[in-house]
Amino acid sequence: MSLFPKIDPPKRLLLGPGPSPVSPEVREAMSRPVLGHLDPIFLRIMDETMSMLREVFRTGNRLTLPMSGTGSAGMETCLVNLVEPGDEVLIGVCGVFGTRMVDVAERCGARVDTVKADWGSIIDPELFRRALAGKKYKITAVVHAETSTGVLQPLEEISRMVHEQDGLFLVDAVTSLGGAALHLDQWGIDACYSGSQKCLSCPPGLSPVSFNERALEAMRRRRQKVQSWYLDLSMIEKYWGSERLYHHTAPISMNYALHEALRAVVGEGMEACWSRHQEVHREFLREMTSLGIEPHVAEGQRAPMINAIRIPSAADDAEVRRRLYEEFNIEIGAGLGVLKGKIWRVGLMGHGARKESVAALAEALRTILS
């Protein structure tokens, strides 16, 4: 066959729902020499990565590590390890990722009940209260920042209700981790997963997860094996722990990238990261208002790092996004599901959560929409 040319990707400003912009330092880290997955130097990099992840998750959980897959693999990791066939699971659904959790949990054999909200609103904690009053659930799960709608779900009240019933509280922090306050230990989150490619500004490919002792205890009480070998934490923790038992070959270069990305986040400090995302979010809203573009989500419910805005009635959805790519090298996200053609999703995540990003997008939209 004839040879394809070497790839030559342009430098896009990534303001979609992820991947987020990756710094030159993180990209450079991936180009470093590859080590073996049992090399003593790589083992040290693993230990440092777990230590930084604990800081980012605000947890002391021993089992805090990056799974070798993207955020959706993290979702599946939490559910396959915690759910056994017949388990009762309650899931909050107000967008694509809550819907996905239901699908994954059902594939694990869970009996799933849901509490719902319109796509673009948070789920009223009262709905959780009523559901939890009516039935005992092993696991209650909710998405922190729903990437498909731009909503940030408050967690603490739901957590209290779940624990009054002695259930496990599982949180999807794929998009929120590093971009909004999240305190695993203080808020009583028993299991949590995230992705490397959102506010951590590492390329996609890894999924940090964290399990506390209550979640580990549920794993230990299982009557049957975890249905996924690849995501079985009882084996994976023996590689990331002191035993160093080979499970699968870790994605070495991706782990280099995550280490460097975490160095940046931890170096800035979590509170500073969260504030920066909030400030850039406010700047974005000011700019959109000046363009006559409205946020889709009500004030007080907005996720700062993923902004849903209503497509102006005069604008052609696909055409605007195509021109942003071609003329301005900017990516924003389309709406999904019921919001397709109605909203754009603007990610201001990690390295991309800067006023310069907002200014560049506002200027481009001003040109295209004029």
Add this chain to the structure above:
Amino acid sequence: MSLFPKIDPPKRLLLGPGPSPVSPEVREAMSRPVLGHLDPIFLRIMDETMSMLREVFRTGNRLTLPMSGTGSAGMETCLVNLVEPGDEVLIGVCGVFGTRMVDVAERCGARVDTVKADWGSIIDPELFRRALAGKKYKITAVVHAETSTGVLQPLEEISRMVHEQDGLFLVDAVTSLGGAALHLDQWGIDACYSGSQKCLSCPPGLSPVSFNERALEAMRRRRQKVQSWYLDLSMIEKYWGSERLYHHTAPISMNYALHEALRAVVGEGMEACWSRHQEVHREFLREMTSLGIEPHVAEGQRAPMINAIRIPSAADDAEVRRRLYEEFNIEIGAGLGVLKGKIWRVGLMGHGARKESVAALAEALRTILS
């Protein structure tokens, strides 16, 4: 917390069971700007990658793509998509990876029978003949190059027997792909998986898989959903196919690396790659013989890219490997399972399958063992 220093991995000569040495060009590809997973330019990179994978697998299979996980995720992909609870599956076991297939298949609800050989021998095709004569199996699975023992299993005869019975033939080509002759279409292999980190010399993190029409038909006839959402090919093929339906965020940078690694393999040509691995393997055996080190596997059964050699009785296994790391920056692999402490595993894979690798290792061993 105090900041960890930037990583600074040394340049090791990776002659273990994988990851294999990665060329500077492939490492550089990972440092290129990250694109979105629906960016038209990334979609073209995906199409080119599938096209090159077809060349490498020697297949016309439409569904030929890299899964977003390591080789073990590829194993699980094939089994979760093909197996339904209660299905009869026959697996050849003569090492760690055949054993792993049994575990994964059982987690999918398969009723598994095995045919076995000692660790270090191929499985006699006669054993498959007897097993297949006695029962109808939906799937028969075998490992091509058993990474834990250094054995290369002949496939064509088994394939013919499986198809006489109208079963599906599944092959683990994690370590063999690119390093030994493998012809998916010509040999009647219905489903196959591999890894990026062996003879393709890409970092670990992706797993190329290929399904032919017979395997796809088995997927379409399923009575229930695939138990893994993350590895469900019926959804993933809609992202890699013309529909471009979002499933999960592809590991962009890893896909850049695979594209560049495949360019090198396809540019060299498959026959040339296979011959080079064979030549370097012979050179390695000559050098080991001159050191008084014996191969563990009988002639005619040896996998050229993964060489099992017997640890000389006077040598201290762990100490030799430690000195190879520390004094020579060379990695070789320890024995696994019943072969722990008895063999070393020397990978001569992809970019590492060069006479210079053999010379460097022979010289180092000569020094250490003298």
